[in-house]
Amino acid sequence: MTNGLLIVFTGNGKGKTTAALGMAMRAAGHGLKVCCIQFIKGSWQYGELDAIKRFEGLIDLHVMGKGFTWKSENLEEDARLAREGWDLACTAIASGIYHTVVLDEFTYLLHYQMLEIDPCLQILTNRNPNQHVVITGRYAPEQLLAVADLVTEMRAVKHPLQAGIKAQKGIEF
């Protein structure tokens, strides 16, 4: 017996979205369909997007929201985008066509209370038991961790931005 897993990559270190991207491409490598929903616009950039294109028909990527976790000037608009993204996630989860659904940077929506957590957890835990869901982002709430099957905390031990090296193509984006 195998089971769909609810996987969370959290913590302040690098590699959360990258690991989710790797999982998406690995599943697609098996010929399995994946839906990726990116809740913070800009967190996946050209390298990812071009890589994803090589799996056309297998990985469906949706870019929702914008950089709404900080310096927001319009909280209502942000909450509306969050709900829209979550509605799309619910549709993808319910559709039954995806082996894996990736909710990239989704934790922020819960952390910043753009969404009510209980109904979200209900959808996540009542999904088809064979479907995998991968959630990334810092500040994963305890309630989410409690219902997850696999949680990895990416802990920043050392980060080059600390040393003043700027973000660069093929590494940070």
Next chain:
Amino acid sequence: MTNGLLIVFTGNGKGKTTAALGMAMRAAGHGLKVCCIQFIKGSWQYGELDAIKRFEGLIDLHVMGKGFTWKSENLEEDARLAREGWDLACTAIASGIYHTVVLDEFTYLLHYQMLEIDPCLQILTNRNPNQHVVITGRYAPEQLLAVADLVTEMRAVKHPLQAGIKAQKGIEF
């Protein structure tokens, strides 16, 4: 100014190899060449291998060694394979053709003293300053972390094998 980074994904949690794979595909998505050397045979399986094939000409994958970190029956053979893999890594690093070189599960060779650490660190730190090297694996030695630019510890907060769910296609491999 941008700089090549020495990146280490270590710790006992999931996502180390997956994050390296994601970085490889991201760089390849930019059209940049990547060399991946897998030091433990079997750690990348069908999903990864099929995914990598979609980047033919951009990602060169070499499978070296075998499962030599535990239950080894032939330590001399293991050490020989480790040296062979490392020689290939040195060639890839020196070749100047790769934007990124991934040394997957390389930490074990250092941890289990299959290789001398000082000459390895010398090669890694004296490489072309624009080249990125990504090293994965548990038990990354302190000396390696000391010379790395970016270190993420993937910390297992929760793991499904603890709950008795077996490894499955598209997730674990």
